[in-house]
Amino acid sequence: GAGVSQTPSNKVTEKGKYVELRCDPISGHTALYWYRQSLGQGPEFLIYFQGTGAADDSGLPNDRFFAVRPEGSVSTLKIQRTERGDSAVYLCASSLISGGSNTGELFFGEGSRLTVL
């Protein structure tokens, strides 16, 4: 597709369950970001990949959160032992790295809305 694709668009789960959220970036974009957005708040940075490796994972709130991007394209955000406070919209974005420098704008997907009951 032309844009960033995120699945599922909605996920309802029970407290304590494991959840995976998938992001398919724009073809050719080597940088991939995950953000979390709670109601009425700005997007909160979680993790950023350049290629397959996490360039900055300083935003992951705790060790229940983990993300992978094994082939440098699709990424999966994994949340273990979900808590009610994890309920939010999880946004994925990708950008182009030009000349070795990541200066481009981020293109966002529509997000995955996670509700933990």
Add this chain to the structure above:
Amino acid sequence: AQKVTQAQTEISVVEKEDVTLDCVYETRDTTYYLFWYKQPPSGELVFLIRRNSFDEQNEISGRYSWNFQKSTSSFNFTITASQVVDSAVYFCALKVETGKLIFGQGTTLQVKP
């Protein structure tokens, strides 16, 4: 610290009024980029503009204009002759040297007919 502050939580104007959205940032990096994004009710973030730290020229795009002042660490956004379709949440963001993009809390703009 690296931070973006949008002090205005909500602004309400009547159509055709001009409105300015404030953004103040903090970073120790010498090279950085500033962005504005729009988030309409549908939820998807839409890119509006990018400026780098070495280019302080103001920019105008139709009814939109941006004023970047390094001396005050501000990157304000003005909408001239606002329209109902401008109603959205607007986010200012700072991209630092590592590539991380940090968002402000957003300003909700309501334009009434």
